[in-house]
Structure formats: structure tokens, C-alpha cells
Amino acid sequence: MATQPLGIRLEALSAVFRHERRGDVTAVDKLDLDIRPGELLTLLGASGCGKTTTLRMIAGFQPPSSGRIRFGEQDVTDLPANRRDIGFVFQNYALFPHLSVFENVAYGLRVKGIGHDEIVRRVGEGLEQVGLSGFGERMITELSGGQQQRVALARAIAIRPRVLLFDEPLSNLDAKLRVQMRGEIARLQRELAITTVYVTHDQEEAMAISHRIAIMSEGRIAQIGTAEDLYQRPVSAFVAGFLGGANLVDCTVREVGAGSAVLDVDGLRWSLETPATLSRGQRVRAVVRPEALELARDGDGLACQIESMVYLGARAEYLIRSGERCFQVVVSNPVSNRLFQSGEAVVLRLPGRNVALLAQH
């Protein structure tokens, strides 16, 4: 497998479905995306935002309404799926029920006309890679869901595709297996270094396995970057709210320093480090993660009252209020900190760094 991984480029890609009653539905809307050679990029978004449609256009199952798709230098927009050299792992696995595990994995190799000995060798290798050595003679129905998922994976990688595509591959598995399988997919992808596009609506799954994540909304990409980029530096309230919890704090810039600023929150001075260029008097919206907030009995901070508390063992989740403002606060290790009960008065301490500021209009 000496072939170099290749990049994928989507240029102003659109998909419009004609509905008899609803009129035209734009599932993907002039989407531009650069997928780097060898990386695992996840398309993350709520149901119906166009992830599957985008993936199916990359696979060639569905022609785009407009726009181009390139694999490396090659324009594949008009190339049928069977000539694109892809491996696709389906949500429902789509294994061939009339074939054994071995024949399922061998399918793509047989289609390519590869010799018998080579097929045996490569199927064996593929099954070993997914931990299913010795399962070759089984029928598909004799496997558990997790095992079927592995066969689907082995079948996709056995043909050594240029591009691997996953459409919510773990959504039919139980929670524990999901965590285990996503680890294996990530490991295998790193090992094989095949450029991979992975679709999911599960943010934790996305953060766990991806090199980069593209958050999609209404057929467009809201933001793309590493998990840390997206979590620490969201560019919009939508992204901030989509990935993890977020408190959106509207405030005014009071003073501007070099790499720092002082904000006004209901008369409270809030000084923090920020690379953003700001001007005095500007209205901004700060994105503060619930776990970045601290609660104290007294001292400096915003005077608040506990509205509700949920104790979850490893952490406690609070909803607190200060006048019109509401905050979510997550306190980890609540036992050695201190539990506040609802109705108690507390002081909220705002963090001095790692706060994203969004311009407000």
C-alpha cells in the first residue's frame, strides 16, 4: 500500500430534492470543503442538516445538483460510484445476507478479478484487522450487531480504497460497544492512513475520533476545525451551543488592553485575557463553558441564587440566576468542593481566560 493518501475537495456542492408537496428542498447548499490527505474528517450536525446527502455525493450514489467533487487532482463528479475506489460503511451495515462473512469481505476483490490465493490472504488480513479471524465461514445472521459492524468495516477496507466513508456506523450499537468500536475505527484509520469522511450526530463520538470536525447546519458548514478549536473558539452562538453546554453572556467592553480587556456585566468588572481586537463601548457576547465557572459562598463575583441542582456523582449540575441572567454551572468532584442546595445565595466567579467573544449586532 505505497499509494499516497489523497485529499478531497468539494467545490460549491449543492443537492436539491424536488418534493411534490413541499416544493424544492435544498439538502446541501453550495458547500465548500477541503479534506486533507490521510485525515479523518467528521461531518457533525443535527438530523436533516445534509450530512448523509453530502457523503452520498462524495461516494457517487447521488449526483450533485451543481458543484464539483475532486479526489486529489482528479475531478470525479461524473464518475460512477463503482469507479471511484471508495469504501462505504452503512448505518445498517448493508451486508449481503446470502453470503458468508468470508464472501462478504471477498466481494469487492472478486469483482476486481483478483486471484484466489490473494483473495484468501487479503480477506484473512482484513478479518484479522477487525478482530474476526476464524469467523469466515459464519453466515451474517449468525453474528451480533457489533460483529456485523466489523464485517462491514473489513469489507470496506479489503479493497484498499482511496477514500473511506462512514454514515453513522455506530448508531445501531449499544452505548458501551459504541465507545469500543469508535476506538477501533480511529486506530484502524490511523494505521491505514486512508482519507476518511465520517458522518455522525454524536458530538462525543466526533470529538473522540476526528482529526477535524466540520459542523453542519442547513446544508452548510458552520465551522470547521479540531475539536479543541471548535470548543474553545466557536465562531458563532450556534456552534458554541451545539458542541457542549455554553452560557452566552452579553456584556459591554469597558477597557481595552494589550491581549486583555475588561468587560461590564451588570455593573460587575470582568477582566480577562483575550486575543480579540475590541473597542470601548462595544457590545459583545462571551461564550463561557459551564465547567469554567466557579461557585463560592462569598467573595468577588456576581451575586446569584441557586435555582436547581442535579447531583450526578462525578459532578453536580446547577442552574443559577442573577436577575434576568441564567447560568449553567458544572462542578466536578462535588463532594470535596461543596454542594449548594436550591434557594441558596452564591457568588459566581467568571473565568479570566479561555473565553470566546462573539461580536454582537
Place this chain on the structure above:
Amino acid sequence: MLALWALMLLFIIYPLGALLLRTVFEDGSFSAAPLLAAVQNPNNLRALRNSLVLALMVGFAGTLVGLVFAFTVERAGLGRRAAKLIDLATFLPLISPPFTTSIAFVFSFGPRGLITYDLLGIGNAKVYGFTSTFAAETFTYFPIAYLALRPMIASIGTSLEEAAFSLGGSRWHIFRTVTLPLILPGLANAFLLLFGCSLADFATPLILSGSDFPVLPTEAYLQITGLFDLKSGAILSLLLLAPAGVVYYAQERLVAGRSYVTVTGKAAASGKLDSVSHAARFGLIALCLFVTVAILYFYALLFCASIVMAFGANHTLTLAHYHVIFTEGLPAIRQTLIIALIGMPLGGLYGIVVGYLVGRTRFTGRRAMELISMLNYALPGTIVGIAYLLAFNDKPFALTGTALIIVACYVFRYSPTGIRTTIALLQQIDRSMEEASTSLGANRFTTFRRVMLPLILPAFFAGLGVVFIRSMTAISATIFLVSIDWTLITVKILENMTEVALGPAAAFSVFVIVVVLAVSGLLNGALRYLTAPNLRVSKIGT
């Protein structure tokens, strides 16, 4: 694709067109007069009325018997042996030549019938007329209602009934308020099926209804073969079209309207449930067993009649009748088998090709293709037969007297089962199956051959089975198409019956049943051998 359209045009649209034209054109000019005259003719009206009354009665009675069977099998906790018997008794009528029940009726209830004469001592029993036609058709067709209703009752699931029971309803009350409303659309569907079967039935009335109770299919046949009046026959057959059309339309509406099978979990192991009270259970089982025993008795009678000199008069054992059918009757046997064996693969192939095109691809005219493909199946055989006779008598397509016309008639008339099975199977196969194959590098043809074909193989075999069985047993359409060179066993049976050569008729019937059972068994075996164990779903039947 073009070839397919051409074939459908030639063997479905063109004959029907020819039939319609023939009835409204007189000496090259349009005239509705003959049609109107036929409608006003009291004899024809009587036949039409008789046909409708018979179909209505058979529809009701057959649905009721089918319901009793389905309910008993699913809910009354039958023993294994009783269930086996019922399976046999409901399967045999579906694969038998059309005169089987009629012959048995004559042997039982005729002037020298086993029951009327020997048992009851009635000297001059009158077997011909409405009552025996009605009874024979009900016995012949109720298994269709049973097969349609049984999965529905099974799917309702006992949990629903148990829920109602726990709320304090009595069993009868639950049946009326929960079970019955749920299966009502199913009952309607079964009724329509039986109504259609009875309306189109030609063989039973021909033997049993006699001159007192003429019905349309037999009248049309007598006009054509007896009086050589093609036109009147054609017009009579057209009178069948209206009720048949109404039935077809109602059925389409019923099926399309809503999905009426509620699936509320799998039915618990039957036998444990208390859906019926003790007395009701006893009554149901007794009723089913009575019908079952009656049917098995008919078949036993048929077999006996085939191995004695003259049933009712001389009960010496003999193989003479079998000797007759394998000497004099040999050409008919050979020709029927040739036709069935040619039609079988063609019909099977046609079924999955049309099924695949309609069920899985998109093209303009797809819906039209589906409707047209069902046409010859939905129409009564008498109409189809007369239409073929009219269409293929002259140039440009003079096929009368050839085997081809009979094969074509069977293929286009009985492949719709294969088509429907294919479509139903395809609906269960997710599109991602094809996409998976494509993503692995396979082109469309490879995908069809290596993935789709194996998955729809059961439909192919179902298609083969039905075309073969019908080629061996059907008569209503092909009675008009046989010739000196190409005739059919069923036609021979009819000839024997009219010559009162009942022994050979019985022997022929037994032969057909044995062959059909053997071929069904072979096909089932082949299917089992060819498909993966987890795909062994549909059984070959009708």
C-alpha cells in the same frame, strides 16, 4: 425493455383491443347495437344475475369458512396432527385441476352417488344445479380466504386480546370489538378474492350447474364451441368485465388505502391462550375437521374412482383407466407437459424482470407497466381466452393452433404472482445493498447478478411454481385455444366428463395432482439448495 413493451403490447393490450373492437364494430362501422341487444336479452341477463348471485354466495360462505379455519388454526390450540391435516386439505384444492371437486360431487351425490344412492338410498338424486355448484366452489376456493386471513390473525397478536381480556371483556365481546374490526379489511379482501374466483370459474358450473342455472362463462363457451357464434360469445364475456373491474378496483383501493395489519408483537405460543372458550373451541375444531374430512374424502373418492372399473356400479380393481390415459391420452399428457415446461422458465423470468423493473428502477411508464402486467391476471379467463382467439386467428399474428399461443396465454396470465412476489421481496431489500455492491466496484449488471438475483430467487421459484401449476390445471382461458395438434389434460378431462368416461377423468386428475406435487417438491428442494439457509422464506404454492 423495448422488447418487453412489445411483448406486453402484443399479448395483453392487442387481444383485449381486438375483443373490444369486435364487439362494437359491425361490418366495419361502429355500432353499439349488438352490445345493447345482448344486455337486453333476458337469457343473458339471467346468466349475469346467476353469475353474480353465485359469486356473492361463494364469497360470503368461502370467507366465513376461511375465517373459521384461520381462527381455529391460530387461536384454538390445535394438535400437530390436526394442523397437518388442515394444511393438506387447504393445499390440495389450490393445486388440483378444476374439475376435481365436481367429479367428486357427482360420485357422491349423483344418481348413483356413494352418499345419495348407497348411503341414503335416494334413487334419482339431482346433483346438477345451484346448490352443488355453490358448495363445490366454496370447497374449492375457501383455502384462498384462509391463506389471506391467517397471517392477519397471527399478526394481530394475542397481547391485544389479552389486554382487552384483562379489562374484563368476555371472549365473544373481545372477538367482536377487538379482533373482528381489525381483520375487517382482510375479510373484505378475502371476499373480493373469492367473488372474483367464482365469477370467473368456468369448470365447476360447466359440470355441475346444468341447464337450470346458466352462468356467463359457460354461456360464452357454449356460444362459441356449440353455436360457433364468436361475436355473441365475445359480448357475453364482456358482460363479465364490469363486475370483474369493480372487484379489481375495490381490491386496489383496499390494499392501497391503508396498511391494515397491526403488528403488536409476535403471537405468543398458540395453545396457551384463552382466546376462545371451551365450548367455542370444541365447536370450531369440529367444524374445521368436518370440512377437512369432507375434502380428504373427495380426494379419496377421486383416487378410488381412478382404480375401479366403474365407480358406483362395478368396483373391481383395475389399472385400465391409467392404461387409457397413458395410451390414448398420452399426446395430451405430452403436450401439456411440454407447454408447462416451456412456460415455466419463461414465466419465472418474465416475473422477476418485470418485478425488478417495476419495483426497483425508475422510468417513464413504470406505473403503466405494472398495471398492464396485472391485466390478464385480473380478468376472468373466459375474457382472456376469447380475446386471444379473436386476436390471433388471422394475420398479422396468426397463432391459433400453435403451442405458442397457449404458452403465451399462461405466461402473461399467471406470471403476476411472480411479479408481486418480486416486488414484495425487493421492498424488504434496502437500497444500500446495491450501493454497497457498487461502492465495492461492481457495475450494475454484476450487482444485479451477484446481489439482487440471489435475494429475489425465492420470487423466481414462486413464479416458476405458479406458472407450472396453472399450466397443468387451468382451463377457462385455454379451452378456447387448444387445437388438434396442441391440447391439454384439462381439456381431455372435460371431454371425458361429457362422454361420461368418469374413470379416465379421475385418473387424469390424480396424475395431474401427483405431477404438480412432485414438481412443487422439486422446486422447493432446488430453492432450498440454492439459497442460503437464512433466506429460506417463501414456500412454493400458489
